[in-house]
Amino acid sequence: MRFRSRAKTGSRDGADGAAQPPVPDPSQPPPTLVIDALGRKCPIPIIMLAERLREVPVGDVIAVLADDVAARTDIPAWCRMKSQDFVREETLPHGGWGFHIRRTY
Amino acid sequence: MTAYFDAASTEPLHPAGRAALLTALETGWADPARLYGVARGTRMLLDQARGRVAKVLGVRPDEVSFTTSGTQAVHLGMLGALHARRRVGRHLIVSAVEHSSVLHAAGTHERDGGKVTTVPVDREGRVDVAAFAEALRPDTALVCLQSANHEVGTVQPVAEVAELCRAARVPLLVDAAQSVGRMDVPSGWSLLTASAHKWGGPAGVGVLVIRKNTRWRSPLPSDEREGRRIPGFENVPGVVAAAAALEAYRAEMAADGPRLSALVDQIRAGVPRTISDVQVVGDPVVRLPHMVTFSCLYVEGEALLTELDRLGFAVSSGSSCTADTLRPSHVLEAMGVITHGNVRVSLPRGAKATDVDRFIAVLPEAVTRLRRTAGVTTP
Numbered sequence: 001m002r003f004r005s006r007a008k009t010g011s012r013d014g015a016d017g018a019a020q021p022p023v024p025d026p027s028q029p030p031p032t033l034v035i036d037a038l039g040r041k042c043p044i045p046i047i048m049l050a051e052r053l054r055e056v057p058v059g060d061v062i063a064v065l066a067d068d069v070a071a072r073t074d075i076p077a078w079c080r081m082k083s084q085d086f087v088r089e090e091t092l093p094h095g096g097w098g099f100h101i102r103r104t105y
Numbered sequence: 106m107t108a109y110f111d112a113a114s115t116e117p118l119h120p121a122g123r124a125a126l127l128t129a130l131e132t133g134w135a136d137p138a139r140l141y142g143v144a145r146g147t148r149m150l151l152d153q154a155r156g157r158v159a160k161v162l163g164v165r166p167d168e169v170s171f172t173t174s175g176t177q178a179v180h181l182g183m184l185g186a187l188h189a190r191r192r193v194g195r196h197l198i199v200s201a202v203e204h205s206s207v208l209h210a211a212g213t214h215e216r217d218g219g220k221v222t223t224v225p226v227d228r229e230g231r232v233d234v235a236a237f238a239e240a241l242r243p244d245t246a247l248v249c250l251q252s253a254n255h256e257v258g259t260v261q262p263v264a265e266v267a268e269l270c271r272a273a274r275v276p277l278l279v280d281a282a283q284s285v286g287r288m289d290v291p292s293g294w295s296l297l298t299a300s301a302h303k304w305g306g307p308a309g310v311g312v313l314v315i316r317k318n319t320r321w322r323s324p325l326p327s328d329e330r331e332g333r334r335i336p337g338f339e340n341v342p343g344v345v346a347a348a349a350a351l352e353a354y355r356a357e358m359a360a361d362g363p364r365l366s367a368l369v370d371q372i373r374a375g376v377p378r379t380i381s382d383v384q385v386v387g388d389p390v391v392r393l394p395h396m397v398t399f400s401c402l403y404v405e406g407e408a409l410l411t412e413l414d415r416l417g418f419a420v421s422s423g424s425s426c427t428a429d430t431l432r433p434s435h436v437l438e439a440m441g442v443i444t445h446g447n448v449r450v451s452l453p454r455g456a457k458a459t460d461v462d463r464f465i466a467v468l469p470e471a472v473t474r475l476r477r478t479a480g481v482t483t484p
Contacts, residue, residue: 042424042433043445047403047481070424070433070444077443078402081384 067096113451119305122350175300194244257387258396267293306347
């Protein structure tokens with residue numbers, strides 16, 4: 001069912017624009033590690049994030065690329081649950097989203 | 106023997122409903138619009154059933170119409186109210202967590218040139234009353250709010266929203282499908298919808314209540330049945346069974362409701378105590394007595410349902426893989442909570458405490474097994 005016209009809460013920087021190449025934002029640090037979970041269904045992208053977060057130092061940013069729409073809800077919700085810092089979501093040029101998470105502990 | 110924990114989808118037929126159905130199939134089969142003996146008898150059964158349902162709902166019998174489903178009640182209630190007020194305006198307000206029947210009717214209204222405002226909810230799934238106040242406009246024709254959410258059980262502030270609507274002179278439609286029979290009907294609304302199979306009545310019977318002085322005009326071709334409100338030959342045996350089941354169910358819930366609520370509290374407390382990384386969602390207190398929903402991190406909803414079925418539990422899920430589309434539940438999404446690994450437990454009348462204990466006991470092992478299979482090593 002598609003009931004998606006509502007405004008979403010949480011930080012959604014650049015999420016609602018048309019497909020544009022992700023322009024590196026100079027005010028944001030580049031991710032230390034990028035995880036490619038494109039084509040994988042939830043909860044796989046979340047599992048990959050949880051498993052590999054330990055590979056980046058505390059304070060660094062990890063990015064997860066995913067195209068399962070559930071990730072748009074689940075990754076910010078996971079960050080809240082785990083007290084990790086959800087930095088932003090960006091739309092990828094060929095579909096899907098990049099989710100940036102800063103490791104806090 | 107499987108423990109049935111999916112009452113929010115449908116409640117097993119109540120014995121009082123079954124007995125009434127069998128009798129009415131013999132005595133209430135004739136056309137209630139005709140004038141001969143057996144027809145007058147059928148008409149009498151229909152009118153009595155209407156009176157009994159009206160009494161439980163606390164409304165007048167002539168305000169009650171029987172539909173063929175809760176979904177049809179919602180569709181006709183919404184589109185008829187919008188149709189009758191189209192000169193006032195074409196603006197509709199709904200909450201983000203309404204049942205699909207409400208959101209699909211809103212979609213129809215929008216495609217027909219109407220405007221729709223969707224009011225957001227907080228993390229517990231409760232609508233923002235202030236957002237309803239802000240959304241009201243001079244051209245608002247109708248507001249829709251559920252009595253309680255069908256996926257997470259949070260009870261909505263209907264009385265407060267009803268007060269706003271009364272002040273703005275806008276009708277409020279309350280979808281009460283999840284609460285009728287289990288809780289008192291809220292007050293202050295103009296239209297109310299419900300579904301008999303949720304309270305142990307048969308499938309194929311819905312209720313549409315339109316209060317006096319509420320403008321409503323059928324959006325469908327005219328028909329003489331049900332006070333010209335609902336088209337088609339009345340399902341009198343079904344309606345009679347629905348009324349008998351509602352009376353019996355409501356009476357039993359006075360004692361069984363608090364008992365089920367205590368069992369739900371046990372699940373709410375037990376699941377996060379015995380399983381790591383679980384999020385219990387929905388309001389812990391202001392909730393339906395029989396329902397609890399939680400999400401287990403790193404577990405696929407469908408796999409968990411299959412595993413629970415194997416272990417003897419019939420439950421439901423709002424996770425994407427279990428729905429008929431690949432989208433996750435719009436309710437969980439609107440709340441901003443984890444959508445995968447989701448389980449909804451809704452206890453039917455008479456659910457056994459021993460079954461709930463067994464559920465709490467076997468769940469940790471099932472979740473651990475599925476997490477191990479998925480390759481999760483994160484503590």
